Amino acid sequence: MIDVYRALFVGQIQAASQYRVQSILWMLFAVIRPVIFLAAWVAVAGAQGGRVGSYDVRDFAAYYVALSLVANLATSWNSYEFEFEIRMGRLSPKLLRPLHPIHYAVVENIVWKMTTIIPMLVVLGFIAATFDARFRSTPAHLALFVPSVVLGAALAFLAGWVVATTAFWTTRVHAVATLWDRAAFIFAGQIAPLALLPGPLQTIALVLPFGYMLGVPAEILQGAVDVPTAILLIAVQAVWVGIFYALLQVVWRVGVRQYTGVGA
Amino acid sequence: MTDAVVEVRDLRKTFRVTERQEGLAATLRSFVRRQRRDINAVAGITFGIEAGEVVGFLGPNGAGKTTTLKMLSGLLYPTGGEARVLGFVPWRRENAYLQQMTLLMGNRTQLVWDIPAADSFRVLQEIYRVPEDSFRKTVGELTELLELQELVHKPVRNLSLGERMKVEFAAGLIQSPRVAFLDEPTIGLDISMQVRIRRFVAEYNRRTGATILLTSHYMDDVVALCKRVIVIHHGQLLYDGPLADLAERMAPFKVIVATLHDGAAADLSVYGTVVARDEGRITLKVDRQIAPERAARLVNDLGDRLTDISVEDPPIEEVIDRVFSGERVGTAP
Numbered sequence: 052m053i054d055v056y057r058a059l060f061v062g063q064i065q066a067a068s069q070y071r072v073q074s075i076l077w078m079l080f081a082v083i084r085p086v087i088f089l090a091a092w093v094a095v096a097g098a099q100g101g102r103v104g105s106y107d108v109r110d111f112a113a114y115y116v117a118l119s120l121v122a123n124l125a126t127s128w129n130s131y132e133f134e135f136e137i138r139m140g141r142l143s144p145k146l147l148r149p150l151h152p153i154h155y156a157v158v159e160n161i162v163w164k165m166t167t168i169i170p171m172l173v174v175l176g177f178i179a180a181t182f183d184a185r186f187r188s189t190p191a192h193l194a195l196f197v198p199s200v201v202l203g204a205a206l207a208f209l210a211g212w213v214v215a216t217t218a219f220w221t222t223r224v225h226a227v228a229t230l231w232d233r234a235a236f237i238f239a240g241q242i243a244p245l246a247l248l249p250g251p252l253q254t255i256a257l258v259l260p261f262g263y264m265l266g267v268p269a270e271i272l273q274g275a276v277d278v279p280t281a282i283l284l285i286a287v288q289a290v291w292v293g294i295f296y297a298l299l300q301v302v303w304r305v306g307v308r309q310y311t312g313v314g315a
Numbered sequence: 316m317t318d319a320v321v322e323v324r325d326l327r328k329t330f331r332v333t334e335r336q337e338g339l340a341a342t343l344r345s346f347v348r349r350q351r352r353d354i355n356a357v358a359g360i361t362f363g364i365e366a367g368e369v370v371g372f373l374g375p376n377g378a379g380k381t382t383t384l385k386m387l388s389g390l391l392y393p394t395g396g397e398a399r400v401l402g403f404v405p406w407r408r409e410n411a412y413l414q415q416m417t418l419l420m421g422n423r424t425q426l427v428w429d430i431p432a433a434d435s436f437r438v439l440q441e442i443y444r445v446p447e448d449s450f451r452k453t454v455g456e457l458t459e460l461l462e463l464q465e466l467v468h469k470p471v472r473n474l475s476l477g478e479r480m481k482v483e484f485a486a487g488l489i490q491s492p493r494v495a496f497l498d499e500p501t502i503g504l505d506i507s508m509q510v511r512i513r514r515f516v517a518e519y520n521r522r523t524g525a526t527i528l529l530t531s532h533y534m535d536d537v538v539a540l541c542k543r544v545i546v547i548h549h550g551q552l553l554y555d556g557p558l559a560d561l562a563e564r565m566a567p568f569k570v571i572v573a574t575l576h577d578g579a580a581a582d583l584s585v586y587g588t589v590v591a592r593d594e595g596r597i598t599l600k601v602d603r604q605i606a607p608e609r610a611a612r613l614v615n616d617l618g619d620r621l622t623d624i625s626v627e628d629p630p631i632e633e634v635i636d637r638v639f640s641g642e643r644v645g646t647a648p
Contacts, residue, residue: 054441055441055442057441058437058438058440058441058442059438059441061434061437061438062427062430062434062435062437062438065429065430065434066427066429066430069429069470070429140423143385143390143418143420143423144418144423144425145425146389146390146408147388147389147390147408147413147416147417147418148413148439148442148443149410149413149414149442149443150442308392310390310391310392311330311391
């Protein structure tokens, strides 16, 4: 399997190198939204004497810098890709090879993240300096951030595939994927840090999986939660990964029987 | 079932499709209540293919050819019936099966567009776990047979359709499959490229002994490659037997072509039905049983006026057209 991955990586890096400019533009596009929210919260905090709940301006800056980094590392676009592959018949050759199609997507995701991480860090460094971001994280937080962001990425990826698999039934998965993304927008910590959501929304966010994809790793990196809480949140992340892994096995097995090979 | 490489028994596939009339009202109604209809793409077909055979799978558009190939390759689950290929149930898609099989579709690409084919070959080598020495040997042979030297190092998107098709063939055969399903392998290609692909398929079959089931709308492909044909129409099997016998069973007539010095004026309608007249060259359709006797009479009656005469089966396209027009012929003995 290592040899397969090595070969897939080489191929994907060659393909990605053809679209360097596009990758950078996508990366910048991904940063714009958090920066807009950061600017909005800075304005709100300014109007309220410098604070909103437990967050001051420098905390907001640290949170949105951390969130942007996590979003870059943990977001996947597979549901949209998958719909395209099904509609255009591109999935068929992949289904007929002795390798599960998910592995191509894993490699695509990792390569995209690798090619954008350096310029991303430069941009985020600039934003952190501009807004004087304050990270409260200790070395323990940084150590916990690694498994947390990996689990967040795994969760977002697996959940994305579960959503994508609905394309076996509907062929068009765009609407479902968009609905999913909108829910993530509210509950993953993009509008506001989870700690600042109004009471009922916060409870819902803690029960739903979205926050464990982005908000939780961002809060751990920022140092917004203490170490025992961080460990607990990581355990919940692991449970969600397990649930979506099992769910994917089931929907894939049922869904692939529905595959009609349209356009192929 | 026998020990054939491909065994198919009563294979069926029904697609459920949504239908609606044109117009806004019908569109709005379809939001609330959808009209669904079942289409029997494959309606119970049975056949077997022995190792090393090259079989032509014929039928008009929508006959169920591609659906059958997709089921046999493992892409689609059937609605009913059984199939085994190399002893495997295809739609279980076991790795051991996928490693020995290929499905090549003439109008579809499986290569990565942005990188040269040589790099895609390497990825496929790892996916199919082809040992390095076999990989080099296979790629060497394919490069030679398909004349790929110049092509494999260019990004796939820079190749012409014909060039890409050749490279696709190579990519589909990296694992040296024992069974190959070819769906319209020469579609859209110019004549010389069609001839090359045909030669390649024949040579590949000769060298490797691979079993090949191919569909094509170009009868030249079938005539050049397949001793045996299976004809399906509306998802049902119409004929399974030697290509040579198809004409005999399906077309109850022969074609006599007589060339005369003064053909333009000659009236040969007493010998058979005149179907074409090209200056001195007259084509007659004659009942199969009496064709030799009519030809002999022509030679006898016309004497020196005749410069050439031939008795042939009708063109295979014409035979196939008769089959598709709905006449059931059954299986050859």
